[in-house]
Amino acid sequence: MKPLLHQMLRALALLPLLGQTWLHSETLRLQIASGPFLPTAESLTNYVCPxxxxxxxxxxxAHWGPQSVPMAGDWYARNLYLQGHRQYQHHLEHYGHPSTNGxxxxxxxxxxxxxxxxxxxxLYRRAGARYFVSMAVHHDNFDLWNSKHHRWNAVQMGPKRDIVGAWQQAARKYGLRFGVSEHLGTxxxxxxxxxxxDKTGPLAGVPYDGNDAKSWDLYHPPADPHDRGWYSTNRQWHLTWFRRIKDLVDSYQPDLLYTDGGxxxxxxxxxxxxxxxxxxxRQHGRLEAVYTCKNSGSGEFIPGAAVEDVERGVLxxxxPRPWQTDTSxxxxxxxTQWNYxxxxWIIHLLVDIVSKNGNLLLNVVQRPDGTLDPEVEQALEEMADWVAVHGEAIYATRPxxxxGEGPVRPRGGHFREDFPFTARDIRFTTRGxxxxxxxxxxxxxxQIVIRSLASVPGTxxxxxxxxxxxxxxxxxxxxxxxxxxxxxxxxKxxxxxxxxxxxxxxxxxxxxxETSPPPVRPDAQGRYILDAAEAELHGDHLRTEERGGRTNIGYWDRAEEWVSWKLQIPQPGRFQIAALCAAANGESRLRIEIAGQSLTxxxxxxxxxxxxxxxELGVVEVSAPGVHTLSARPDAPSTWRPINLREVRVLPAP
Structure with missing residues (x-):
């Protein structure tokens, strides 16, 4: 028994190595252009952004394709198969049941x-774009170019036109660098x-059309029950992805390739x-390529091997390295349900990103027929006017x-892009x-005051x-x-x-x-209006946002996060405290603390x-003049539900 047990243990120990051996052998089978870069992290970190x-x-x-047709938003091709989802209902009403019409x-x-x-x-060139990116394939598995490996493509179906090729030709004509985005991996x-x-209703149990093996080259074969991640573990799919994206790169020789994930x-x-x-x-005699991907937990991210992309957010x-925000x-x-x-907003986001060594990639939403809505054209024309005057502070600059300086301190990360900037928020760039x-x-x-450029006597x-x-x-x-x-x-x-x-x-x-906001002073009636834009935010998730033309504190999901203001109180007194709140997910409990007192x-x-x-939160008594901190906190994790907080008012009480 001992020799057999020993052999079994050795076999188990070798399993990870066998996986590595398979991966190594598959990598060797892939045909890649010869040159200094090898498919290793060590080699790829020799990359230098051009x-x-x-x-x-x-x-x-141009994040554009057949999912524009229903005019019902992103991820339509997936969500039309989720009974109860709004896009499922939209599909049912306009196109029929997904068992037959998918x-x-x-x-x-x-x-x-x-x-x-x-x-x-x-128009894009006039609006300030210096590079253009065409979506080449979304998660919907439809190629927008004349694909050599996939019959579901725009040349053979739909518009019967090489969309990527048409974009490439136009970009070259107007002097823009050209890129492609691939979202195929997932x-x-x-x-x-x-x-x-469907799980309920008259067609419960009737298979959706993705179960038909004749269309599995579009919908894919059934995945292993445990294969549910952003990127599949199916090895054959890995090779299919490689062949199709390599065909894209070889056919259009883009300057930039974007991957939606790691x-x-x-x-x-x-x-x-x-x-x-x-x-x-090999094509240029020097490296002009830019590969962007996300550092978001899906796939692999190798610092220095690519340009980091942040979706709908900033850093x-x-x-130290160039990076990119992608947003829309x-x-x-x-x-049709979204406002533009x-x-x-575009200008402020661009300036903030550029001041931090980044680029902005903006999706300009197209109608199914390829045109733009008037509001989109208007925004781009306003951008053109702004760039004509201010472009020298943006292009070819360095941090x-x-x-910058100012009260708004954007927190970095994906899906954080709404900031209540004002004229007190200043961003810096340099050229020479x-x-x-x-x-x-x-x-x-x-009047503008730039505190960073104060004089320094004696120097x-x-x-x-x-x-x-x-x-x-x-x-x-x-x-x-x-x-x-x-x-x-x-x-003027x-x-x-x-x-x-x-x-x-x-x-x-x-x-x-000093970067902390100055203490809030009372107005002529002795009132303190504590605005959300003036608050100090304590936490990584919490942030300010704009709603209805005013700033509020939102994304308050975590009970350990809190906000505060400093008040300059010139004399003792009693104060009535009230807050302006919105709560969509049910009632919550908020605690206010000031001068050693607490109101819940x-x-x-x-x-x-x-x-x-x-x-109305209650009355407190401040017994000593001076600067006092008022904090607003969740009362307890068990009673906390997220709220939006617009302002806190501290009013003289009788």
């Missing part, structure tokens, strides 16, 4: 009959919903990147020593010895020589003290969105200063995140 990407700063993305029946309805890539690219598991059936499938994914880099190097500070003017695919972002300071608004009092630091307002032909009055650089603006705004300055001088370095009250459910209702 200057064209660092200089470009702003790209436009995703395969939507594809022929996408005709792109008014698609004019030349006109769109001219398709295998993403599409398993098509293998289901690097897929271990050595197979690394082989694709090595091939992309080596082929690009919190200046990064609306939903990812056309959706205004130009102001300063600090990215020129410093640009961009205020994210035009102040009503026409040669921050010897400012000139300050010019971009877009203004005349001079602006400015003065410099130990409190900062104060600039007086003209009566150059832009309603920003005030940008070209600053020259000697030894320009940021002067440290129930926050009633309001039914909506936008329905803010006043809540």
């Amino acid at each position: 200057d064209w990407f660092r200089d470009a700063k702003f790209g436009i993305w 995703w395969k029946d939507i594809i022929p309805l996408w005709r792109a009959e008014r698609f004019d890539p030349d006109r769109l690219m001219a 398709s295998y598991t993403w599409f398993q919903t098509a293998k289901g059936a 690097i897929p499938f271990g050595g197979v994914g690394r082989s694709l990147i090595a091939h992309f880099y080596n082929a690009n190097l 919190s500070g200046i990064q 003017l609306g939903d990812w695919f056309y959706n 972002r205004p130009a102001r 300063w020593y600090v990215f 010895r020129t410093l640009y300071a961009i205020a994210l608004g035009w102040p009503e009092d026409r 040669s630091t921050n010897r400012i020589q000139s300050v010019q307002l971009l877009g203004h032909p005349g001079r602006v009055h400015w003065s410099q003290t130990t409190n900062g650089l104060t600039i007086r603006l003209p009566d 705004p150059v832009s309603p969105h920003t005030a940008a300055f070209r600053i020259t001088g000697r030894n320009l370095f940021p002067v440290p200063f 009250r129930r926050i009633p459910a309001t039914g909506s995140w936008d329905d803010f209702q006043p809540v």
